[in-house]
Amino acid sequence: MNKIELKTPYLVFLGDANDLLMAKVAKGVAHWRPEKCLAQYRLPGAKADLGLAEMSPREAAACGAKTFILGLAPVGGTLPLAWIDILIEAMEAGMDVASGLHMRLNDIPELVAAAQRTGQNLLDVRVPQGPMVCGTGLPRSGKRLLSVGTDCCVGKMFTTLAIHREMELRGIPATFRATGQTGILIEGSGVPVDAVVSDFISGMVETLSPDNAPDHWDIIEGQGSLLHPAYAGVSLGLLHGAQADVIIVCHEAGRTQMDEMEGFSVPDLQTTIDINLTMGRVTNPDIRLGGIALNTVNLSEEEALAEIARIEKQFGVPVVDPVRTGVSKIVDGLTEVCYA
């Protein structure tokens, strides 16, 4: 097995978070995978609330929880002693501990010792699980959709989670394939592609999305952008390994400067579409644009709908804001092509 796999159900830890902005990952897990969340565990004074049952590690384990989810970073960056004790308690109660933090739980000797003593696993989901393999480029059965972007942080994960959910609601066989730490904690499995050694990016994405039934969709979370000066290599390896049949281009309406990249403009939609289709053809000659997901958070409702209509007319594919309009138009387009 060379992807990360979390046992379910989860006990979701909220620490002493004051609001769900501090606990974004925990919120994402509870929002997208409520069926995997048995309960939440909060420290005294915490105001954030996922609306789940309140349980201690021991109570949750007794009710069948298998993994303790550490999805929020402590204030200040270092793990407080009290949290370490909680993680040890979780393992002693019989749970694995999964973390999406930058710091590695496996670098903390007390936690490693407790994991060995209890036989539980410390799962740092930012750390890829071996063995690493190189890409083959060989075609695989089943259908694949990949979100790509004009930039980082434009809604690629949200878009794919929403498309996956819409497909599930319609009874279309589909699997969400996570490629980043938040997506992995939400789905409970995946490959953190930006942490994979560069020789193996495509190969690990091939592994993440293996052969499947002809009518099955892998909905693959995108990363970065082919036109990003720092992270394009990740995006290209992901595109080639995914062998995407369909790309959904994600863009934030009105963003002109790249996120955290001084002096770099966000490329336009046409350029982004063209380069993704051109490069994607290397491993899938039939790759096509399935729609555009526009993040219109900074527009009024009226402006947003006008912008969506304008871009839809320009490109002739379904355009949505996954938050504002949902993604059903995109899924309509995919199923028309598939089942027509």
Added chain:
Amino acid sequence: MNKIELKTPYLVFLGDANDLLMAKVAKGVAHWRPEKCLAQYRLPGAKADLGLAEMSPREAAACGAKTFILGLAPVGGTLPLAWIDILIEAMEAGMDVASGLHMRLNDIPELVAAAQRTGQNLLDVRVPQGPMVCGTGLPRSGKRLLSVGTDCCVGKMFTTLAIHREMELRGIPATFRATGQTGILIEGSGVPVDAVVSDFISGMVETLSPDNAPDHWDIIEGQGSLLHPAYAGVSLGLLHGAQADVIIVCHEAGRTQMDEMEGFSVPDLQTTIDINLTMGRVTNPDIRLGGIALNTVNLSEEEALAEIARIEKQFGVPVVDPVRTGVSKIVDGLTEVCYA
């Protein structure tokens, strides 16, 4: 320091190699950097010969050798006990040991213990040295040339080493920047980009090729191909991090199938040029094609010269076979533009 750095001069180990094909890396080091090679060390029965003085580790260290170069893999793949003893002897004599092998010397407890005892370094040049940094895309002073390819194993390293040597002969300030294990052993420093975690490819190449004098050339060894189904992510991160002013496209005349990639055709030169210039513009809007290096090993002299002339006419840039014709035409073209 986040690139690998080897101390000079070297004692080059040839083991019991029967010919220089078995000792390709050792041969490359002696060919391209004779000034760094103090001596060779051969085991009884070895027939391979670099034409260097013969010295044991103790003799070489006494004459000032600083690094013992292990550039050839043992037959069978595992390091024989006798070789381990030799590496320990080299460290005890006062040398670092540098290896380009797949297996890591730092995974062999006896060697690690000897390194600690002697204070010498075990340098696995396939393992990147931290700290890892992300790309910034910020412009850097100085000029940069990068070799790119239509495929793997078409002569990208050879081409850049030849251009670097030609520039040195002409007194043009230039540095060879190695990005693979053989190149690193030859140059004595570099970053093994295919072993860098994918988030950091561009950033580490930026580090490898820092600000320099306006008339100085960094001659950067390319890797893979933007159109390769397995390794394109490495190539793209390298292209973006290099911020190349000039690319030299490397191609093997007559190769139609990609190396070790069943079912994948080698892309044509025009496609390869176009995609590299398009993607390269993300971090250097002035990127241009400086020439084409054609590997004509499978053609007769007559065929080769005809093919070179044909391609030169087609693309209007200098076309060379670095082995057959040398690279002076390419360097002429670069210096005309620079110093005109």
